[in-house]
Amino acid sequence: MKIMKLTLAALLTASLVGCASTPTTENVKDVTISQPACCNAYSEFSWVPMSGNSIDFAVDEHSQIGDFPEGKSYFAGFVLPENIERLRIDLKSWMRTSGVFAPKVLLLSPTFQVVESYELTDFAFKPSSLFQFNSYHKRFEMSQTATPYMVVYSPLEYREGQIEVPHPERIRAEELGLARPMVTDPVIQHQKFGSLELDLKPVALRSYRATAAPKSAVAPTTTTAAPVVATTVAAASIAAPSAPKMLPESEAFYNSQIKAAVESNDMQKALTLMEEAKRAGSSTAEATFLELIKK
Known part of the structure; x- marks a missing residue:
């Protein structure tokens, strides 16, 4: 019995010494900065x-x-x-x-x-x-x-x-x-x-003065809008030449196409052809269209 007690005591002592001698790991914090600095001043x-x-x-x-x-x-x-x-x-x-x-x-x-x-x-x-x-x-x-x-x-x-x-x-x-x-x-x-x-x-x-004002606040729009529009319209009317007079062959072609569209009851196509002919200089397309729809 005495030998058993001594053996247990020896084992306990060895285990304690072993635990004490076991190295412990500690978390080492990282406070270094390896990235470059953003600025010099x-x-x-x-x-x-x-x-x-x-x-x-x-x-x-x-x-x-x-x-x-x-x-x-x-x-x-x-x-x-x-x-x-x-x-x-x-x-x-x-x-x-x-x-x-x-x-x-x-x-x-x-x-x-x-x-x-x-x-x-x-x-x-x-x-x-x-x-x-x-x-x-x-x-x-x-x-x-x-x-x-x-x-x-x-x-x-x-x-x-x-x-x-x-x-x-x-x-x-x-x-x-x-x-x-x-x-x-x-x-x-x-x-x-x-x-x-x-x-x-x-x-x-503290109060302070704005360093930059919006452009809309500097230039009033109510006084300048009308002259600008008028100038633009005048320039457009001067610059845009009148459409040349349509050739008789083209007049006949558009009138025939308008007539065919009206007879097929495709009024949308007839109107489109009439407007296109007028822009091209036709002087008879509108009269032809009106005459056809009266029938």
Whole structure:
């Protein structure tokens, strides 16, 4: 019996050592960007007007790639609409189980110079609510005269990082003044892609002059239409020569064909022949047709 116990203990120890020595595979996140950058300067970026109350957008494989001082990054570019002088923005980057886009924001001047930048450390962690995920959150303002352009991207240093977020049960216990529960705070990996949202609140509006007006608004149609038509008609009447007089042989041919059509009761054909003969210069086709239908 003692030998059996020792044997079982040895087998158990060997199995534990074997499990401990078995290599584990971990998912290595890919935060590198091998595709070429779309542009060499901020002025070459494409911009989305910030209209409406909010904009949900994603930075994904279809987004633009910019070459920033820290290296390449997928990004989104936005511009103030012309009717807004100052705009308050709440930028949120949602934290999902698949990861989060760790943002950096550049505010650019009308000449595309960097005026203001917000690092990841400037963003606050915003806990989840009933209808929203955890998020990175930052509130700031843009102005038409100083900072009409905004770029949201994520440097490689950010993409390689992660964030440990408080467990919902721990937050609940702290709010209720209860003892801290034995839970592990989840870790969210920073990624090169992510889902974000802009909440927009105009602070000051501005009026502006349209840079280009439609042609119809410049040239009134009521005053020019009549002369144009009159000129066209006059030109047509002058340019179109009168049809030459039809030869007697042709007159006789058309009249015979009109007569045959009327006698066969094919009035549509007779009318067509009469009109064709008149256009060709006949002076007797109409009289022939009228004379025949009187009989």
